[in-house]
Amino acid sequence: MDLYAIYLVSDSVGETADVVIRSALYQFETENYQLKKYSYVQTTEEIEEICAKAADDRKAMIFYTFVKKEMADYMKERIEQAKLIGVDIYSPILTGLGQLFQLPAKEKPGMNRQLNEDYFNRVEAIEFSVKYDDGRDPRGIEKADIVLVGVSRTSKTPLSIYLANKNVKVANIPLFPESKPPKEIFTIAPERIIGLVNSPKKLNEVRKERLKTLGLPPSASYAGMERILEELEYADKIMKQIGCEIVDVSNKAIEETADHILHYMDVMNISRKQL
Incomplete structure (x- = not known):
């Protein structure tokens, strides 16, 4: 039986995505999945490679946390082009806090x-x-x-x-x-x-x-x-x-x-x- 591939992609260690996804997985009575973690992703070339691997998996989903907006935008674009399922965990939170504080995010990974x-x-x-x-x-x-x-x-x-x-x-x-x-x-x-x-x-x-x-x-x-x-x-x-x-x-x-x-x-x- 093919396992569902859950990709966790981050420009730092990836602790945030790991904690959030593992917590969510407890809500489902299944072990029919495999976590694939990619930490310290810093280039668009790495994003290209990850999305290509996810496309090869017939049952894949990508969760990602990029503090740099350009990297998050590029990941979103590549996910859409490859017709994959993806969830941006960080961007909505950073955008919301930016609106609340009326301040730009530092966009520094690993803070x-x-x-x-x-x-x-x-x-x-x-x-x-x-x-x-x-x-x-x-x-x-x-x-x-x-x-x-x-x-x-x-x-x-x-x-x-x-x-x-x-x-x-x-x-x-x-x-x-x-x-x-x-x-x-x-x-x-x-x-x-x-x-x-x-x-x-x-x-x-x-x-x-x-x-x-x-x-x-x-x-x-x-x-x-x-x-x-x-x-x-x-x-x-x-x-x-x-x-x-x-x-x-x-x-x-x-x-x-x-x-x-x-x-x-x-x-x-x-x-x-x-x-």
């Missing part, structure tokens, strides 16, 4: 796939920043796009997550006199390290608030000015030893600091790694 890749890259960056937060695993230093260093309450963690939402893989390392920083921060390129500093007064305020949320007295040494100055002096020594970029976060919102770092990455031509 949906690109958006999906951006989404998964962002998720990966967030997972990375959580995994290598607060110096949990120094191995993340060599894998990160950017490494943040600084004393406690200089916004290292929230800044890491914010940058991760911009697809930047961030590791952050706390600096305090009682612990030597990981050796990796002295072996990677210094331009990939950002030192975060805060004013003693601001640190005193935020640390007192932190102690309050933990149910501890604000008089604890953690929030004391003597301790804060000791930590800042130690962190300054380490940052100068590294030779890294230093950002004062005392009067900056997270967004401002993140914008500064992103601009710095562009200026220094720091690329975002793929794990």
